[in-house]
Amino acid sequence: MTSNQQRRKKRQQQQKQPGHTEAAQAVGGVEAAERTGGELVEQQPAAEPMETSGAAQEAHEGEHAPGGGGGGASSGDKELTSADYYFDSYAHFGIHEEMLKDSVRTKTYEAAICGSAFLFKDKVVMDVGAGTGILSLFAAKAGAKKVYAMECSEIAECAREIVAANHMSHIITVIKGKVEDVELPEGEKVDVIISEWMGYFLLYESMLDTVLFARDKWLGDGGIVLPDHCSLYMVAIEDAEYKQEKIHFWQSVYGFDMSCIRDKAMLEPLVDTVDAEQIVTNACCVKASS
Numbered sequence: 574m575t576s577n578q579q580r581r582k583k584r585q586q587q588q589k590q591p592g593h594t595e596a597a598q599a600v601g602g603v604e605a606a607e608r609t610g611g612e613l614v615e616q617q618p619a620a621e622p623m624e625t626s627g628a629a630q631e632a633h634e635g636e637h638a639p640g641g642g643g644g645g646a647s648s649g650d651k652e653l654t655s656a657d658y659y660f661d662s663y664a665h666f667g668i669h670e671e672m673l674k675d676s677v678r679t680k681t682y683e684a685a686i687c688g689s690a691f692l693f694k695d696k697v698v699m700d701v702g703a704g705t706g707i708l709s710l711f712a713a714k715a716g717a718k719k720v721y722a723m724e725c726s727e728i729a730e731c732a733r734e735i736v737a738a739n740h741m742s743h744i745i746t747v748i749k750g751k752v753e754d755v756e757l758p759e760g761e762k763v764d765v766i767i768s769e770w771m772g773y774f775l776l777y778e779s780m781l782d783t784v785l786f787a788r789d790k791w792l793g794d795g796g797i798v799l800p801d802h803c804s805l806y807m808v809a810i811e812d813a814e815y816k817q818e819k820i821h822f823w824q825s826v827y828g829f830d831m832s833c834i835r836d837k838a839m840l841e842p843l844v845d846t847v848d849a850e851q852i853v854t855n856a857c858c859v860k861a862s863s
Contacts (some may be wrong), residue, residue, distance in 0.1 A: 766788055803861075
């Protein structure tokens with residue numbers, strides 16, 4: 574089995590976990606990719622907008638974008654909506670393991686936060702979509718006075734245990750609930766909002782709306798949102814193995830011609846990991862925020 578096949582098999586297994594549906598497709602026809610490893614924070618006291626073009630985290634339709642607005646699915650007689658499944662699926666550990674093992678993503682945030690301690694020292698920070706609390710832990714390590722870790726799914730309970738295990742309970746408060754419904758003590762404002770809001774091809778998941786809601790509701794005068802600057806890149810790839818496996822397959826299925834499906838499959842986007850050697854063009858900047 575090739576490395577590409579192994580990755581695809583792993584992805585298919587993850588998508589079959591309870592609460593998951595097929596991965597939302599964000600890249601079509603020609604594969605698209607986001608440039609990784611960009612700076613997140615300008616290293617100057619008069620901080621410029623933080624820039625990131627790091628790898629977008631894995632997310633599935635039916636999953637909760639970490640910290641997004643919406644409650645987890647309940648077990649009573651309540652009819653479950655797609656939004657319920659979207660949020661509740663982030664109670665599964667697999668998605669958090671996958672995000673944490675994305676070293677480009679995680680180490681870029683760590684470098685941005687801990688490498689810019691002057692932005693966090695003695696500040697009140699809100700982590701929108703805290704998940705396991707990794708960004709909150711980075712903020713506390715950078716010297717934050719107080720961190721509110723907002724998380725809607727059941728993983729919030731684990732986040733509390735993680736915070737306690739790392740002796741950060743006096744700094745980090747995990748708040749389980751829908752961002753739009755939460756109130757901070759005495760109407761407190763925050764100095765910094767951090768979030769891993771990026772999804773497939775940057776914008777899939779609509780997580781950004783939740784971050785903007787938090788900004789408008791809680792960010793104090795002179796406060797900052799990190800990241801607040803992103804660039805979107807696209808490249809073309811060549812993957813003969815994929816085309817043979819997914820496209821040409823339909824030409825003869827157990828001796829029958831099903832090529833009409835092949836034509837439709839050609840138009841269907843796919844979210845997947847590709848090897849660098851498969852890239853056949855330079856990166857093209859589709860959109861860069863100013």
